[in-house]
Amino acid sequence: MRFLIDIERRRDPKDKPYIQSFIYETEDRGHTVATALTWLNSIRDLKDTEGNSAEPIEWDRNCLQKKCGACAMVINGKPGLACDKRLFDLGARITLSPLKKFPKVRDLLVDRSIMEKNLVKMRVWMEGNASHYESVKDITYDASRCLQCGCCLEICPNFYDEGDFTGMAAAVGASRVLMEMGREEGREAYRTYERSFYKGCGKSLACRNICPAKIDIDRTLSGSNAVAVWKRHIKK
Amino acid sequence: MAINVIGAGLAGLSAASTLAETGVFVNLISLKSPYRAQSVLAEGGINAALDTMGEGDAPAEHFADTIRGGVFLSDPDAVRGLTDNAPHIVEKLLEMGTALNTKDGKAVLRNFGGQKKKRTAFSKSSTGKIIMTGLTDLARKYEAGGLIKTFFHHQVTHIDIQDKKCKGVRFFDVYTNKEYYSPGPVILAIGGYNGIFPEMTTGTVYNTGDLLADLFDEGLVLSNLEFIQYHPTTVGIPGKRLLISEAARGEGGRLFIYKDGTPWYFMEELYPDLKNLSPRDVISREMTKAVSRDDTGDTVYLDLTGISPDTWKGKLSDLREEVIYYMDLDPVKDHIPVTPGIHFFMGGIYVDKDHRTSAEGLYAAGECASQYHGANRLGGNSMLGAIYGGSVAAGAAIRDAVMEKDIKTDPEETGIVGKEFLSERKVNADTAFLIRDILLSGLGIIRNKEDMEEALGRLSELFQREDLTGAEKKRIQLGRAMLLCALLRKESRGAHFRTDHPERNDEDFRKTTVARITDGSIDISFEDIKEVML
Numbered sequence: 212m213r214f215l216i217d218i219e220r221r222r223d224p225k226d227k228p229y230i231q232s233f234i235y236e237t238e239d240r241g242h243t244v245a246t247a248l249t250w251l252n253s254i255r256d257l258k259d260t261e262g263n264s265a266e267p268i269e270w271d272r273n274c275l276q277k278k279c280g281a282c283a284m285v286i287n288g289k290p291g292l293a294c295d296k297r298l299f300d301l302g303a304r305i306t307l308s309p310l311k312k313f314p315k316v317r318d319l320l321v322d323r324s325i326m327e328k329n330l331v332k333m334r335v336w337m338e339g340n341a342s343h344y345e346s347v348k349d350i351t352y353d354a355s356r357c358l359q360c361g362c363c364l365e366i367c368p369n370f371y372d373e374g375d376f377t378g379m380a381a382a383v384g385a386s387r388v389l390m391e392m393g394r395e396e397g398r399e400a401y402r403t404y405e406r407s408f409y410k411g412c413g414k415s416l417a418c419r420n421i422c423p424a425k426i427d428i429d430r431t432l433s434g435s436n437a438v439a440v441w442k443r444h445i446k447k
Numbered sequence: 448m449a450i451n452v453i454g455a456g457l458a459g460l461s462a463a464s465t466l467a468e469t470g471v472f473v474n475l476i477s478l479k480s481p482y483r484a485q486s487v488l489a490e491g492g493i494n495a496a497l498d499t500m501g502e503g504d505a506p507a508e509h510f511a512d513t514i515r516g517g518v519f520l521s522d523p524d525a526v527r528g529l530t531d532n533a534p535h536i537v538e539k540l541l542e543m544g545t546a547l548n549t550k551d552g553k554a555v556l557r558n559f560g561g562q563k564k565k566r567t568a569f570s571k572s573s574t575g576k577i578i579m580t581g582l583t584d585l586a587r588k589y590e591a592g593g594l595i596k597t598f599f600h601h602q603v604t605h606i607d608i609q610d611k612k613c614k615g616v617r618f619f620d621v622y623t624n625k626e627y628y629s630p631g632p633v634i635l636a637i638g639g640y641n642g643i644f645p646e647m648t649t650g651t652v653y654n655t656g657d658l659l660a661d662l663f664d665e666g667l668v669l670s671n672l673e674f675i676q677y678h679p680t681t682v683g684i685p686g687k688r689l690l691i692s693e694a695a696r697g698e699g700g701r702l703f704i705y706k707d708g709t710p711w712y713f714m715e716e717l718y719p720d721l722k723n724l725s726p727r728d729v730i731s732r733e734m735t736k737a738v739s740r741d742d743t744g745d746t747v748y749l750d751l752t753g754i755s756p757d758t759w760k761g762k763l764s765d766l767r768e769e770v771i772y773y774m775d776l777d778p779v780k781d782h783i784p785v786t787p788g789i790h791f792f793m794g795g796i797y798v799d800k801d802h803r804t805s806a807e808g809l810y811a812a813g814e815c816a817s818q819y820h821g822a823n824r825l826g827g828n829s830m831l832g833a834i835y836g837g838s839v840a841a842g843a844a845i846r847d848a849v850m851e852k853d854i855k856t857d858p859e860e861t862g863i864v865g866k867e868f869l870s871e872r873k874v875n876a877d878t879a880f881l882i883r884d885i886l887l888s889g890l891g892i893i894r895n896k897e898d899m900e901e902a903l904g905r906l907s908e909l910f911q912r913e914d915l916t917g918a919e920k921k922r923i924q925l926g927r928a929m930l931l932c933a934l935l936r937k938e939s940r941g942a943h944f945r946t947d948h949p950e951r952n953d954e955d956f957r958k959t960t961v962a963r964i965t966d967g968s969i970d971i972s973f974e975d976i977k978e979v980m981l
């Protein structure tokens with residue numbers, strides 16, 4: 212099948228973006244957006260559909276198996292991982308653009324540094340030893356899988372790059388440590404969680420079904436809200 | 448002054464946190480943030496003789512298995528430190544809240560290749576990801592405290608070595624192209640060199656090996672480059688090899704091939720002792736032999752149908768999801784066709800037991816360094832080696848450095864890297880595939896003199912091409928060194944098997960292969976290893 216891929220491009224953050232289109236052909240149903248981008252970039256003299264020479268397309272990736280979160284972008288209008296989205300599921304015409312909530316770098320590359328800063332702000336680290344209650348094991352395991360891809364932030368009505376609200380990506384991280392930390396050690400982190408996440412979250416859960424790691428957001432939040440906001444004790 | 452740590456995988460994070468713990472300032476410089484490191488892909492687990500399963504395991508047995516698995520090429524002193532410290536490392540991970548599988552607060556252990564006792568701590572089949580989450584938290588704590596300064600999305604382009612002394616490191620921000628120089632000691636934790644075999648390994652795209660090639664070109668000594676681990680159970684997916692973790696066999700998976708129409712569980716018949724959990728080099732070789740017989744089919748299958756529903760749910764649910772997604776097969780009832788794929792590099796930067804390289808003030812740890820795994824790495828020993836090695840390298844760097852602890856200098860901005868600089872550093876895809884194919888023709892699972900010599904000839908020819916970039920030339924040099932190491936090791940041992948020298952030859956080759964560039968030409972020699980009694 213022949214896929215027409217429209218890519219929103221810019222050479223510099225300050226540049227006005229433009230759309231450049233490319234053709235990718237395959238019969239392999241396993242091929243993803245990542246496969247197509249890799250192939251396009253392997254051509255020395257890449258040409259767009261109009262026959263113009265094109266610079267290699269800049270995009271981020273590393274694992275190619277949905278485990279590193281690098282390749283998040285907007286695919287046919289929705290945030291997702293390029294190595295997860297199969298071309299045959301997307302249709303013959305595909306649009307790719309960079310995540311819009313983050314500062315642009317070049318082409319599909321964005322600067323997600325704010326996510327790291329928010330994890331620092333949220334105090335996502337352990338103070339003291341972990342509790343190891345088997346009752347929270349499933350949640351902490353699940354939350355440990357967060358890829359920091361940013362898809363949940365892209366879709367969140369309340370998150371923006373320079374804002375105070377940290378969004379779900381930091382809350383998922385916080386939920387793990389909140390549930391493993393002792394009351395005394397956790398005090399500061401509880402306050403930050405309440406201030407920087409809980410109060411700002413509209414709880415619409417628009418972010419619920421977008422997570423490529425399929426983290427159970429409801430369960431995670433019910434755990435961290437209970438500990439940090441409602442100050443409930445965790446049962447062993 | 449600060450110590451510069453390059454790379455934010457398990458080894459880099461471990462080094463950085465160990466330094467910060469003692470109050471030393473760290474510049475943590477990495478092309479990718481920890482969330483993107485290859486370490487997050489590690490699946491099956493991490494070894495430690497914790498003996499929580501009541502089998503009477505002990506670090507001495509872990510030591511012996513590691514030495515045997517590496518076929519006596521590992522540095523015994525280094526391995527002793529590794530295996531003695533392993534229980535403490537896993538216990539510390541648990542204290543940090545790392546979500547490993549536990550029972551009553553103690554790590555549950557599983558069977559892993561090359562080891563008879565249950566010794567591998569795990570978190571389902573996502574152990575690397577879960578441990579990375581914990582170590583990233585720890586580094587973040589020190590970052591918040593001002594001891595670690597992070598430079599993610601920064602690529603290192605040059606280690607400044609003068610008169611065999613490391614003076615500092617040059618790197619640039621790949622988002623803005625701003626270039627920096629940071630003086631002081633450097634710990635390299637840059638991972639394996641998967642990128643030399645694009646699309647053919649289980650690893651990540653950006654562990655290209657180009658910095659390793661730069662360092663080799665600068666005169667840094669490398670070792671054991673001929674030892675490449677082919678993992679027996681991988682499958683091809685777009686752009687790479689997908690690993691089916693050894694955990695699948697640790698929990699009861701079996702390999703078979705059809706012989707005269709019926710399943711032949713060849714590993715069980717040929718190796719009644721360790722069976723499907725024999726060392727990886729042994730299994731990969733037997734698989735290669737099995738498919739080339741006249742009376743067998745051409746596909747080896749992994750049979751996981753005997754695994755209990757509880758084990759699937761509690762220990763392998765993620766692996767099952769992965770197989771269903773990528774292969775459209777449900778391993779609970781379907782057999783998975785598997786082939787060996789490149790997975791790990793035992794060789795790399797030559798280091799002593801304290802992780803010092805051949806240049807003063809320069810250290811290396813993790814998969815980029817070579818000393819724990821000898822001729823073949825045991826599954827579960829690599830994460831351990833990365834975490835332990837990172838902390839040992841940090842310790843050595845602190846001991847060696849003449850440092851004023853409280854004074855910190857930030858990296859200095861030195862300009863903007865230009866287009867020309869970047870294109871000189873590029874390895875074009877077509878050249879990369881060409882180098883890969885030549886290397887594969889000589890450095891497969893089963894090797895011989897003719898193939899290796901032919902590959903060397905083709906690389907020399909390629910080297911003459913006039914349109915090569917600087918990075919392409921250096922990659923070819925590194926490839927040549929790998930081939931030369933293999934050609935000169937005229938024996939078979941671990942992952943290096945030659946049909947023209949099928950026997951192990953301890954007298955001449957129980958030695959470390961040492962590669963260096965002197966006056967522009969590659970020089971290979973063999974260095975003695977301390978005796979070891981098991």
Ligand SMILES: Cc1cc2nc3c(=O)[nH]c(=O)nc-3n(C[C@H](O)[C@H](O)[C@H](O)COP(=O)(O)OP(=O)(O)OC[C@H]3O[C@@H](n4cnc5c(N)ncnc54)[C@H](O)[C@@H]3O)c2cc1C
Pocket residue numbers: 453454455456457458459476477478479480481483484485486487488489490491492493494574575601602603604636637638639649650651653654655658690790791812813814815826827828829830831833
């Ligand atoms: C699929 C898979 C499964 C595995 N399973 C297991 C297992 O179950 N048990 C086990 O023990 N081992 C396992 N391994 C092996 C183990 O994961 C790795 O050997 C180990 O994690 C390597 O860690 P590292 O810190 O050395 O390198 P990496 O995690 O690869 O990190 C390298 C770092 O260096 C950075 N870097 C590279 N080049 C540059 C540069 N030029 N400038 C700046 N930064 C740079 C990268 O961005 C990255 O942050 C597995 C490996 C794979 C691929």
Ligand code: SF4
Pocket residue numbers: 366367368369370378379411412413414415416417418419
């Ligand atoms: S629930 Fe709504 S407001 Fe809260 S993080 Fe998710 S998308 Fe944002």
Ligand code: SF4
Pocket residue numbers: 280356357358359360361362363364379380383421422423424425426
């Ligand atoms: S919670 Fe899910 S969507 Fe959000 S950053 Fe983590 S992995 Fe991505």
Ligand code: FES
Pocket residue numbers: 271272273274275276277278279280281282283292293294295
């Ligand atoms: S490349 Fe790692 S998630 Fe897509």
